[in-house]
Amino acid sequence: MKQVIYLTLVFGLVPIQTTVLAHASVGGIRPDLCLVAAILVGFFAGELDGLLLGLALGFVQDLSSAGELWLNLMTKGSVGFLAGVAGRYAANATTIAALAAILGLSLLSGTVFLLTVGPRGLGDASFAVRAVLLPQAMWDAVLGAGMYWLLAKRFRREQEILEGSTGLGSLMR
Amino acid sequence: MFRSTSGTRRVTLVLLALLLSALLVLPTQSQRLLQHIGVPLAPIVTLPIEALASLDRSLREVWEGYVALHGVHEENLRLRREVELLHQQNSRLREAASASQRLTALLEFKGRAASQTIVAQVVGREATNWYRAVMVNKGDGDGVRVEMGVITPAGVVGRVVKTTRSASMVLLITDPNNAITGLVQRTRDEGIVEGTVQGLARMKYLPLLSTVRAGDRVVTSGLTGGFPRGLPIGVITSIEKMEGDLFQSAEIVPDADLGRLEEVLIITAPRGEAESETGLLPAQSPQQRNP
Numbered sequence: 097m098k099q100v101i102y103l104t105l106v107f108g109l110v111p112i113q114t115t116v117l118a119h120a121s122v123g124g125i126r127p128d129l130c131l132v133a134a135i136l137v138g139f140f141a142g143e144l145d146g147l148l149l150g151l152a153l154g155f156v157q158d159l160s161s162a163g164e165l166w167l168n169l170m171t172k173g174s175v176g177f178l179a180g181v182a183g184r185y186a187a188n189a190t191t192i193a194a195l196a197a198i199l200g201l202s203l204l205s206g207t208v209f210l211l212t213v214g215p216r217g218l219g220d221a222s223f224a225v226r227a228v229l230l231p232q233a234m235w236d237a238v239l240g241a242g243m244y245w246l247l248a249k250r251f252r253r254e255q256e257i258l259e260g261s262t263g264l265g266s267l268m269r
Numbered sequence: 270m271f272r273s274t275s276g277t278r279r280v281t282l283v284l285l286a287l288l289l290s291a292l293l294v295l296p297t298q299s300q301r302l303l304q305h306i307g308v309p310l311a312p313i314v315t316l317p318i319e320a321l322a323s324l325d326r327s328l329r330e331v332w333e334g335y336v337a338l339h340g341v342h343e344e345n346l347r348l349r350r351e352v353e354l355l356h357q358q359n360s361r362l363r364e365a366a367s368a369s370q371r372l373t374a375l376l377e378f379k380g381r382a383a384s385q386t387i388v389a390q391v392v393g394r395e396a397t398n399w400y401r402a403v404m405v406n407k408g409d410g411d412g413v414r415v416e417m418g419v420i421t422p423a424g425v426v427g428r429v430v431k432t433t434r435s436a437s438m439v440l441l442i443t444d445p446n447n448a449i450t451g452l453v454q455r456t457r458d459e460g461i462v463e464g465t466v467q468g469l470a471r472m473k474y475l476p477l478l479s480t481v482r483a484g485d486r487v488v489t490s491g492l493t494g495g496f497p498r499g500l501p502i503g504v505i506t507s508i509e510k511m512e513g514d515l516f517q518s519a520e521i522v523p524d525a526d527l528g529r530l531e532e533v534l535i536i537t538a539p540r541g542e543a544e545s546e547t548g549l550l551p552a553q554s555p556q557q558r559n560p
Binding site for chain 2: 118213
């Protein structure tokens with residue numbers, strides 16, 4: 097089941113990102129679905145899953161981008177890995193903590209892009225930060241935190257059901 | 270949330286971390302390797318993109334045709350007034366056109382340079398917010414190669430920067446990583462047209478003594494491989510002349526509407542070795558170059 101979900105994410109998110117997501121852009125800036133997915137998988141499934149899915153998503157995203165072929169692959173992979181590490185140390189993080197973590201990881205990934213694109217002069221760099229880096233990080237954080245809240249609620253409920261049934265089972269025995 | 274790190278997972282993690290470091294240290298070599306891996310994967314990615322783009326287009330047509338009809342009456346009245354105005358302009362332009370045709374025939378003493386082009390449909394936008402690019406549904410299987418120029422009837426769009434078997438990425442002229450050689454039609458000054466982070470274009474390296482001014486048209490100079498001479502790039506809106514600089518630069522608004530691209534032409538042979546399957550793109554006439 098997990099593999100099917102991951103495959104759907106890998107081959108489904110980039111087409112959405114490059115076509116219909118343009119309608120959800122604010123000031124020409126869209127959230128990075130692949131980045132959010134890599135972070136959430138890192139949070140919930142661990143470093144390895146976050147890293148692997150990040151690499152796969154990044155590679156497919158690179159095929160649909162004008163940038164270098166390694167850029168998304170590397171940033172998404174690293175971000176998925178870091179999210180996994182963060183998730184390990186804050187296993188039951190609040191939505192606000194998740195929002196802050198996604199914001200930070202998106203800013204980190206955006207900074208790598210900013211350095212690679214290489215703006216000419218301080219004016220261009222400051223414009224890129226104001227017009228792309230910050231708005232995208234905010235978009236990613238809001239979307240990611242919303243998804244985190246939904247997923248965390250679902251996982252918690254599943255865990256409660258599991259614990260409840262185990263408790264009942266031990267009583268029955 | 271519910272996981273453990275076994276020995277195998279740790280080894281895999283270390284190996285993948287090494288792979289990431291290798292990508293960072295050897296970007297050129299890894300680029301080639303990734304390109305090879307991407308060849309069989311690209312069609313799997315392109316197919317859903319095309320399907321979604323087609324669905325998106327159909328939904329937009331339904332929206333524009335049936336739902337978004339607010340203000341149609343006001344628009345109708347405005348358009349009627351515009352039609353009356355255009356009728357007057359049309360009769361004046363007919364006179365001018367007939368004169369222009371005669372002069373064109375007179376000045377065309379040599380065979381026109383023509384370009385071989387193929388039509389491509391825009392199926393997607395750049396996957397990140399960091400580049401201004403579009404994805405088109407023609408790739409190296411259709412004869413598209415990196416560095417080929419891309420245009421619309423309105424003007425230059427950009428150039429191909431990446432190809433797969435069935436799709437290509439076109440970097441728009443408003444992207445700061447794009448640079449093509451341009452020519453100011455009135456003054457004949459040449460310069461480099463680059464994109465800006467603000468989403469416009471800028472013509473750099475114009476001579477300090479040039480009399481270039483706002484309103485001047487900029488066309489391709491034909492010096493870079495992908496474009497023939499004389500294709501419209503845009504109109505100059507402002508000039509920047511810094512004290513102590515050796516050159517001046519000019520801000521340009523592109524002629525092609527880069528936000529609403531649907532079909533584009535990819536120039537496969539700028540100098541026109543053979544006739545195009547879609548038609549010829551003639552070079553600009555001398556009158557167009559010297560209005």
